[in-house]
Amino acid sequence: MFTRPFNANTMLWLAGKYARQGGGQIRLQEFCEMLQYLESVKNIFTQIDTDRTGDISVSELSRALKLSGFNVAGWPDGGGDALSLAVAEKIGRAYDADGNGVLTFDEFVQLRLEWDSYLDNWSATVAPDANAISPQQLLTILEAIKSSLESLHELAINPMVSGLPGFSAASFLGPMFYNSMFKVPRPFLHSTAELLIRKYAGGSSLLTFEQFCLLMEFLKEQKKKFTAVDQDRSGHINLQELGQAFAQSGMPLPLEQLLVVARRYDQDQSGTLEFDEFLQMMTELSPA
Template identity: 85%
Template structure:
């Protein structure tokens, strides 16, 4: 649902002499491919061109490792982290289109965009957060954009740098593609089974990122931490024992985010995805062995970290209420049900 160059433009971009020259420059070992380290150098050059003459140019910071992995996930899925000339040219074409949108919005040349500007940037990208033709500057669009943007504001300063905006675009590509593939054109609301189907599609689309995160070359990327990168993500092998969400979980989530309705709208889906990422991060923080379930003791840690410390007696009551299979532990979907009921959106 993000607008990108059409297929003809993608095929022809390999003829761009600037892209070809850039490939030769960054393919330092002359292997005919760009690896993760060489990719890091290439996108750093793009970052400098975007931030030239802005306040950001005063601080030389590398492209965040998360963004490098998302780019590799989009353009090196078949190459184990290796990008060939065609994919490299498509990547530069993609970054150029994102750069054009970013600079259109960053009219005061600060090198970053605020939340209010993010809503317009998303609209220019073809992503209407309300699903309505006139969305972008209205209160609902701003609220959804604020919820989405907050997840990428790494330093919490209320604005997104070009790096953070690229990361947002890449990650939401996966979510929007899954929505578009399973929701009929023109429809703006989904039932529980459709939500389950979309979530499973997202898990499949993000599995290659898990494989890339395990690539030894990632260890050399500045600030990279595989655990932190994967913590909020939905991918097939995120737990040792795969278990899809229960239908009751989907029903509860739709009721929570739709205000009690039986269908979930597009903008509610957007907020739901950020909620699920937050809960996955909390769950991963205590499920250290990736078993996909947490014990009562681990649940206590999760509650404390969420600012909701409970006495052991109340904790037992809560755990038993959501332990639907009576396993003595909470699986992720049971944990999500619990957090959906006891936390505010």
């Protein structure tokens, strides 16, 4: 049915999930669990891919996520609210690398592995009957995500992995959140969490699950932009790099405006913007 082999990114996600369970190795038990997981994901995919093309459209992803237990996603033919459908489309388009409107099985597996991690950390922090979280709970979830993905970073920078065809550690890790993503690890600030919630909760102080999903995609986009100019992983960028980040975001600014923006968000007056300061800036300046 599926003739295309898994790419290096998919293999890394699988290794990150199952080698962690096996204490750094994929033993027979973990290998069998991995095959069972892939079979379950394949069964969901084939329920959507009825014509057996090996692809599903981004618009069909909402149903695939619902079948996966990702209940935020609504059904296009009834029962799904507009926000839920928007969440599914936002997540799907992040994996549609060539912009052709469909996801291969390989891309769907990557999506599931990444979002399984986010959902596991949400479930571990939020009570089953709760439908919204506070800024402090958001910070707890984000820090838990960083810890859970640290092993993925360690795999990505392993010299043996760098030789895999088509693999780029910088590209793979660009949108990821892990403890050592910068040379000096720093937790997210409470003020950043408050800004993010106000942005995605429409001014409310509490964030729903659907809004959390949209927020996560925004965070990934901003982390990718930041690391694209922060080549040495210092965790801060200077004025020239900030200009590059704005240009890459489609918002080029002249020098005098860059100076105004940089001074406004440079809270510690260091002359550079740390990732948290950059994130607050983009939260306020970017459209929702």
